[in-house]
Amino acid sequence: MLAREAMAGLNYGSPKAAAGLAEQARCVAGTSPTAATTLAAARAYTLSHQPDQARNALAVADRLMEQLSGEQRADTWFGHCEQKHHVHPSHALTDLGDTGRARESQDRALELSAPTSSMTRTLLTIDGAACAHHDGDIEQAYRRAAAALDVLPAGYRTGLIHARATDLYQSIPAQHHREPAVRALHNALA
Incomplete structure (x- = not known):
């Protein structure tokens, strides 16, 4: 729920609040890979002008994505499917100026959308x-x-x-x- 709430902040102009909620979601999730731990943080940090934290969050999300169960990868409101996994980095990587990787995420997300x-x-x-x-x-x-x-x-x-x-x-x-x-x-x- 915290990760989804963070997405609302991202989409409606409150990236610092979203970063805080994304961090809370990651803390609540603990060390186990869950969909909540892969959502929001990279975009929130990027939009809050915290590029080092954004790059770290992208790396963590990539690692965790590989560990998610089938249920957690479902294309549901609380799941984190491959399409979502590419949509969020598209925006973060674009804002970070990493256009090569951003385009890869855009292309894959478009294939899956x-x-x-x-x-x-x-x-x-x-x-x-x-x-x-x-x-x-x-x-x-x-x-x-x-x-x-x-x-x-x-x-x-x-x-x-x-x-x-x-x-x-x-x-x-x-x-x-x-x-x-x-x-x-x-x-x-x-």
Whole structure:
């Protein structure tokens, strides 16, 4: 429950609170590998600007994932399936600037995500756009993000998706604001 509560903090702008809850979840879980111990910590630390802790949490999550039982790997609210295991590192690794590993997680998560998982697939695409931005391909970054938003109904362009795309838009240097791809992203967010 603590790990799931931490996810709410991550998704709605409280990364420091989420990091605390994720740590509590890991402490409650103890040393045994459980789904709760693999959730939230890496993203929370990344968003709280604690990169060393984030990298450590990613390494721990990878180790623990290999030890989870079949029930703990189930694709349920409290389980931690392989798809979730790649979605969370996608965001953390993107924010850490580890674009190679982030893209690997994005690709695998997209393979494992149902075509109807619009929110997850859009978030992964925005992470991919942020990787392109980080790697210097500004036009590709904003073109990808705008295209991802354009295919969503307006009602889905809210909450976490809007926040993540807005973060990407706000990272754009002012000299690029008149470029067509950047304007397209701005229009998709409006």
